[in-house]
Amino acid sequence: AQKITQTQPGMFVQEKEAVTLDCTYDTSDPSYGLFWYKQPSSGEMIFLIYQGSYDQQNATEGRYSLNFQKARKSANLVISASQLGDSAMYFCAMRAPVGGGSNYKLTFGKGTLLTVNP
């Protein structure tokens, strides 16, 4: 079974500092993808970053980077130089095949509420 675990219900960070949001996953399939989404108070789901299980390098997108440790099954999100606008709920998600073939399921963690303090 696929499972995503985010152990930090809430995190606080000072503006301009870096913060790491934790995510561990479990799947028996060797081919999977890992995502991070941001959900501000407006409720929209904003895609941040993607890491494929076969990617050799850690993904980066601007101030976002994904610390992918395959052996530990972790995919932590690092946000550098935090901004007030980064305050939001952050969800880790995993895409993995279900029932074989090309059918996929995107499973989410419970999220981490990040608050950036001025």
Next chain:
Amino acid sequence: GAGVSQSPSNKVTEKGKDVELRCDPISGHTALYWYRQSLGQGLEFLIYFQGNSAPDKSGLPSDRFSAERTGGSVSTLTIQRTQQEDSAVYLCASSLPPDRGYTFGSGTRLTVV
């Protein structure tokens, strides 16, 4: 369309009534997903469509919930005999396989009174 469109954006219904929630995915996206998000919680998977078929409907909470997709495009999630515990935001997402990027709609906030 340019994005995933969901309607209505808000729905208040009386307990016991049936409701239909609509999702219009991005044109050409063959994969479509429905999720439910209760207040302050994560996203609960409901059902996944590939084209018009549903390879995975394991997340539907009960037989009061059903979904269909026609023409490989618009999908409708139907909840019969609504209960108060059905109150949540229902989110739809679409993607092109191989699934890498998922685009979410703004959701339908359902309140059962």
